[in-house]
Amino acid sequence: xxxxxxxxxPRSPWRSRGARLAVPVAAIAAAATACGGSAGSGGAxxxxAVPVAAxxxxxxxxxxxxxxxxxxxxxxxxxxxxxxRTLYVFEKDQGGKSSCSGACAAVWPxxxxxxxxxxxxxxxxxxxxxxxxxxGTTQVTYAGQPLYYYAPDGTTKGSAKGEGxxxxxxxxxxxxxxxxxxxxxxx
Numbered sequence: 583x584x585x586x587x588x589x590x591x592p593r594s595p596w597r598s599r600g601a602r603l604a605v606p607v608a609a610i611a612a613a614a615t616a617c618g619g620s621a622g623s624g625g626a627x628x629x630x631a632v633p634v635a636a637x638x639x640x641x642x643x644x645x646x647x648x649x650x651x652x653x654x655x656x657x658x659x660x661x662x663x664x665x666x667r668t669l670y671v672f673e674k675d676q677g678g679k680s681s682c683s684g685a686c687a688a689v690w691p692x693x694x695x696x697x698x699x700x701x702x703x704x705x706x707x708x709x710x711x712x713x714x715x716x717x718g719t720t721q722v723t724y725a726g727q728p729l730y731y732y733a734p735d736g737t738t739k740g741s742a743k744g745e746g747x748x749x750x751x752x753x754x755x756x757x758x759x760x761x762x763x764x765x766x767x768x769x
Contacts, residue, residue: 647663647664647693647695647697647699647700647722648663648664648699648700648701648702649661649662649663649664649669649693649699649700649701649702649705649710649722649724649729650662650663650664650701650702650703650704650705651702651703651704651705651759652666652703652739652740654668654740654742654756655740655742656766657742657745657756657764657766658758658764659704659758659759660742660756660757660758660759660764661705661724661729661756661757661758661759662739663693663731664702665737665739666739666740667731667735667737667738667739667741668731668732668735668740668741668742668744668745668756669693669724669729669730669731669756669757670690670729670730670731670732670744670745670754670755670756670757671724671727671728671729671730671754671755671757671763672690672728672730672750672752672753672754673752673753673754673755673763674750674751674752675727675728678711678713678723678726678727678728679713679728680692680713680715680716680721680728681751681752682728682730682750683715683716683717685750686749686750688733689732689733689749689750690730690731690732690733690744690749690750690754691730691731691733692715692719692721692722692728692729692730692731693721693722693728693729693730693731694715694719694720694721694722695712695720695721695722696720698712699711699712699722704759705724705759706759706761709724709725709761710722710723710724711723711724711726713728724757724761725757725760725761725762726761727757727761729757730754732744732747732754742756744756745764745766746765746766
């Protein structure tokens with residue numbers, strides 16, 4: 583193929599593995615940096631955003647999933663998934679619907695399910711539910727609030743790096759078994 587023909591041939595974004603991986607990782611890192619990492623109303627000091635690699639997001643889809651509770655740092659008993667990963671709510675969500683998609687969902691992956699979620703230790707089955715996301719997936723809710731992971735927490739039990747952050751237009755908090763958000767008091 584001549585140089586002229588190559589120059590006029592549209593390039594596919596899926597041409598190489600490098601192109602497929604570089605774009606999402608760069609987008610996630612840019613989103614994390616752009617949205618800042620300031621603390622919410624809990625009075626915590628400013629924390630810089632942590633760049634996120636695509637592989638640090640936990641796999642969230644499952645046949646039903648378990649929502650339980652665990653003691654996490656100085657936050658007390660909060661909601662976690664069946665593997666002990668901390669769960670969060672987004673203050674921007676209204677009416678049980680998620681306001682987090684695209685770059686937001688890359689940093690704050692929704693807790694999704696393909697079945698009915700189950701209540702584990704100290705979580706209340708009556709507060710569990712689901713909502714349909716704009717992409718058609720089913721997101722787990724608790725007390726009517728969609729649940730999320732924070733990608734920089736990875737798969738580490740008890741990590742709550744997202745607590746009190748203000749990103750993508752509102753605050754993020756862990757959730758008590760009552761369904762109320764937990765706001766860290768100074769750190």
